[in-house]
Amino acid sequence: MTEGSALVPTASTGGPLLTVTDLEKHFPVRQGILWERTVGYVKAVDGVSFSIPEGKTLGLVGESGSGKSTTGYCILQLLKPTGGTIRFQDTELTTLKGEDLRRARQHMQIVFQDPYSSLDPRMTVGSIVAEPLEVHRIGTRKGRTERVRRLLEVVGFNPNFTNRYPHEFSGGQRQRIGIARALALSPKLIVCDEPVSALDVSIQAQILNLLKDLQRDFGLTYLFISHDLAVVRTMADEIAVMNQGKLVEVGAAEEVYLHPKDEYTRALFTAVPVPDPRRQRERKAERARLRLDRATGM
């Protein structure tokens, strides 16, 4: 890996980089054809608060529909929250507009779940990674080309393939392209939205290791969204468990994994099968007991 001078490593100050307070995203449910009216709201995110210290990783876990991706999109202002505040460094993001918002976005990027649909099939690898630089008018054409090569090297992708197209590469390689694109503007925060869920186990480990290396080398801060509790455990300093739009438990990762307090968190953890038949037999019994407790209202 190359040294990171080109990517401006940030020294960790230890303070929160991102603070989310009472975040709400309510989607209106509308009915009627000619005279549409709002008949109710889907409370996708409903009063979520957390903060992430600079250089650390918060793992946001939950099942599908729990609101974890919506939370990520709200932070990046890809969705407009209906309530709450989002402080990024010293800027309040929810009130930003136009040029100010565009400038703030340089520091926050996203890596998507699906490396197949998140890369434009008609753009070359080089132009995909260069696009954020062009949008924000950074560097000269020649400088950008050089930077793209450096970025691809950093993520372990052969920089000689910049003129090829995404479909020529496997899922793991594509995810590296997506990560290089996210790194292009030297962001401080990266929202990783299920970044390895579409990958096979052996490739998944490569990408997780890469994300760890990048965090160490460039002081990145991650909001790591995943449904996979074991994956989150290898990445996160802190864990936030989400259920039906609300956070049910937040805490230091090891503490939450070893001593989950919330009933939903416990049910979620015991539902995961572990790759050990003997241990899994015990967990299955635990699972049955938890279900019995709930059924009898204990």
Place this chain on the structure above:
Amino acid sequence: MALLDVQNLKTYFYTREGAVQAVDGVSFSVEVGRTLGIVGESGCGKSVTALSIMGLIPRPPAKIVDGAVLFDGRDLTKLSEHELEDVRGKEIAMIFQDPMTSLNPTFKIGTQITETLRRHFDISKAAARLRAVELLEEVGIPDAAARLDDYPHQFSGGMRQRVMIAIALSCQPRLLIADEPTTALDVTIQAQILDLLERLRVERQMALLIITHDMGVIAEVADEVAVMYAGQFVERAPALELFDNPEHPYTEALLGALPQLEGSGIREGRLTAIPGRPPDLVDLPEGCRFAPRCPYDGLDSCASRPQELREVRPGHLVRSAHPASARGHAREPVAT
């Protein structure tokens, strides 16, 4: 005699680029009341194995070029399409990964269950409907009688998979093939579906063939495990034995690459990723198919010599020149 006995199955896809050797000499058997798990990564041929058993591979381009699929002594590969239709659904049933696409969105689920029943048994509509209610109750769908007239989109993912299982069970199959039955589901729903499959297997004395990429699911349900890589089984053993003493370097690497939910001190550590990726099934390495990614390759000529499955302990088969038990602690892996 085993209920299902697959012998040296080879399914190739003939494409413009050449013959894709999707399944290349796979043998296994499943006994009544037992569960075999086939585990492997995408593209290793595990689903094609299942589809070949059912005679559901698209022909052309695919073709079973060799081998036999003996079900209760009958070779399914020799049956006509018409004869196969009597076996499918009735003797062998299958459930797929995606309960959203395997149900027809334009028919009520009651119709979809009774359709299968009436194809295989000579019963009236009313009797089939009664049976459908029983089946939905058996798989744990509340208020079953009322839900017969609902469409698939009115069910959640987990409930849809229950409907699929109800259809699969409708004709009392002796073998159930489940291809990634819980991959599209949340973990809490996955646990419910695995519990359901386990209960049904015991109550009905079915044989179960479960295909998955998830070692956790394997650990929970399988009596015996086959690890598949590049169209072949590379290791086969009873479940406890496989997890206690994995022999093949690929199995070891796969288990090592898994993030752990339990145990301590992994946040600081790195996962042991497997370098590279699986070989192209059109252009396979001439020797051991795992050699290009194997940490023990280079010690001898295994990369140029095809490897056979051989028994290293009773019931434990491995396809490698360097099984763990033969390595001992004498040699260190070659650095990658």
